Amino acid sequence: MRTARKSWKTCTLGAVAVAALLSTAACDSGGADERKSPAASGTAGAPGAGTPSGAPTPAPAGTTARPGGGEGTSGPSQSPGGGDTAVAACNDNDLSIDTSGWRQDSGQHLLITATNFTDKACTLYHYPYVRFGTDIGDPIAPAGSAPRAVATIGPKEKAYAGVFVFRAGQRTRTVTSISLGYQDRAPGSNRDVASLDIRLSDEVGSLTVGSDPRVTYWNTDLRAVEDLLFRSGKS
Template identity: 75%
Template sequence: MRTARTSWKTYTLGAAAVAALLSSTACDSGGTDNGKNPGVSGTPSASGAASPSGTTRPGGGGSTAPSQSAGDGSAKPGSGGGSSTAACNDNDLSIDTSGWRQDSGQHLLITATNFTDKACTLYHYPYVRFGTGIGAPVGATESKPRAVATIGPKEKAYAGVFVFRAGQQTRTVTSFSLGYQDRAPDSNRDVAPLDIRLSDEVGSLTVGPDPRVTYWNTDLGAVEDFLFRSGNR
């Protein structure tokens, strides 16, 4: 990683010049700013989205507000630095699954928590395979993330899966496999996924012939908006 360095030149004024400048300023202003405001401005900090209702959250509580960057596929750390964070992998994350009350099991929530001491980025959408984990992963929904999902220590990111529609032929599974992408879209498809058993809360899952998964998002509300309110699947 290259670090940009900025060179600064230091200028010194002679003692006589400084004294003359201070004297001139004092006489001209008379101790006032002549109606001009000081050149100091602040940047307001963004607040997190409101906590949605009717949701069973894994881990039994909220999380700290995660860092986000523009959703253009090139993540930057929340500190505003110029270099991208590393892609998250199995060694960075703990995975939990849950559902929504009054949902009839048609959707699954995947929650990834960063348990390391460094930030990482969940790029694009997760590779989800149900059952044996063989074959192509579940297709992505026709949506883009509101922000690239860069998560620091103990922060969370979410992906939602639309599992089945009423009337479809379905099968029952108790586990799924999960894989992660790098910055390049559709990368790491051939990397062996991690087999994950569904949580006790979920138990088993009824899967239709054409499930879909959302992009990773640090805002749970964004996932819910798409799954339940956008009508796009």
């Protein structure tokens, strides 16, 4: 009987020791798993995994990423007063030109209207180079100050420039045509480029040109041009 009891006790202790060892192994296994990182550093994640921390989030289609993580709509960028940097300067191949006057004006002013007949926008920078008749000297000087925004015109859109032709009491001469030249973004650019000769419209017929004619800056707002022409005291 004593031998049998000892044998049972020994078996019991053995079972307890085995259970303890199994428990310890399970705990060590769980701890090792907890210390492992979800994905090894520098390895590609599985398909469909989230964006890694610190990597830029792709911008939605049609937007461009900005510094600092913001997003903006893609397209030509514009600078205040500087025009659209992605829009080319207008030239003779982009424009149709019309000349006209105002009733009860006695021919002292001329309106130049430029219409974009292409399928792309272009910009009329600064003021036009205007010469009268067969003049080959310097173009006439600008009048007033530049508008806040440059004159960018899309297909079939218009821009305007006005000319102070003469004032009462000035010595004058008569011409039936003008020439026009266009500037690029840099003020004074293209000054020596050949200008396009334009015969005055039937409405205008001829111009009586004084000794100090001036031209306004291009503007898409006709009223702004008229205000400068008739309210500036130049007439």
